[in-house]
Amino acid sequence: MQYYIPPISKLIEQFAKLPGIGHKTASRLAFAVIGMSESSAEEFIAAIKGVKTGICYCNVCQNLSDTAICSICSNEVRDKSTICVVEEPKDVIAFEKTREYKGLYHVLHGTMSPSDGIGPDDIKIKELINRLSDDTVKEIILATNPTVEGETTAMYISRLVKPLGVKVTRIAYGIPVGGELEYADEVTLARAIEGRREL
């Protein structure tokens, strides 16, 4: 690091803090910024400022939004009887890209993880339950990740929601489309057989 003058080493440090960016990549990115025109650098700064000042959580689904109610929750065409519960905003994007799901979402912003001291009150579960107070919602699809934390969170929500008379489902486990059976792990294969459907 001592090879770089302070303004450069500071920028390298900043890039290196980002996930998946090592020191070598960080220095390549820093030199790219150094080589940028004044106006491109201004645009870059404005974009960073933009996400820090122009983004809030949607009052309904807690997804990242630039309006108080996000465009999905305020879309009259969406099916308001179904809520797909996900861990993170990027999971919403993943489902939207399928162009198949037409219901609403709820973003938890994390998972319960007792070992890290993250309990149900630290993620947006209360906000989910509040959405079930009238009879609009008929089904909750739990789409947390198939990890220990994701399963724990799904089970916890399931136990809370079922007594309210709302149907609770979990996304299917199975082999990924395009994947090869040979490389699938045992647990996935077992779940794929368990979840088999008649053709």
Place this chain on the structure above:
Amino acid sequence: MQYYIPPISKLIEQFAKLPGIGHKTASRLAFAVIGMSESSAEEFIAAIKGVKTGICYCNVCQNLSDTAICSICSNEVRDKSTICVVEEPKDVIAFEKTREYKGLYHVLHGTMSPSDGIGPDDIKIKELINRLSDDTVKEIILATNPTVEGETTAMYISRLVKPLGVKVTRIAYGIPVGGELEYADEVTLARAIEGRREL
């Protein structure tokens, strides 16, 4: 891109402009910035501003510097009789990391590339020649890249400098240390034999 709200898609676009950053990585980086604390984002912005306002070219060697004369050129211990000529500031870092070279540098900021319309006046050759006006400099080491453009530039500078009575050398071609002969290309191997030294 339409899946993201404008502040997010703008930041993704900005990251995706950086070299080696695809759309997927850009979106991962953007979400990392979104997840940053206010003060971390401020630091990031300050670091970008820092390289755009706090950096100039060293008056002597043309390397990036935060002072009018860079720390290498103003270092009394360095050998002022040798100048190592490189294409880019990062090449200086590469040589400094060897901790072997104790002379000075000259950064061309590019190479001559007739096919792209980049001639000798578009890079810092004039500034190099100006440094040879007194008798301090005894040797110029040409350390441009072993590419067509790098070679062309080295040849051009060599022809300009030799008549001034200054020794001109080119860094050695050969097999990289730790490399395997099997994978070296023919030209490199031929040069490695040509440049053999008695042990």
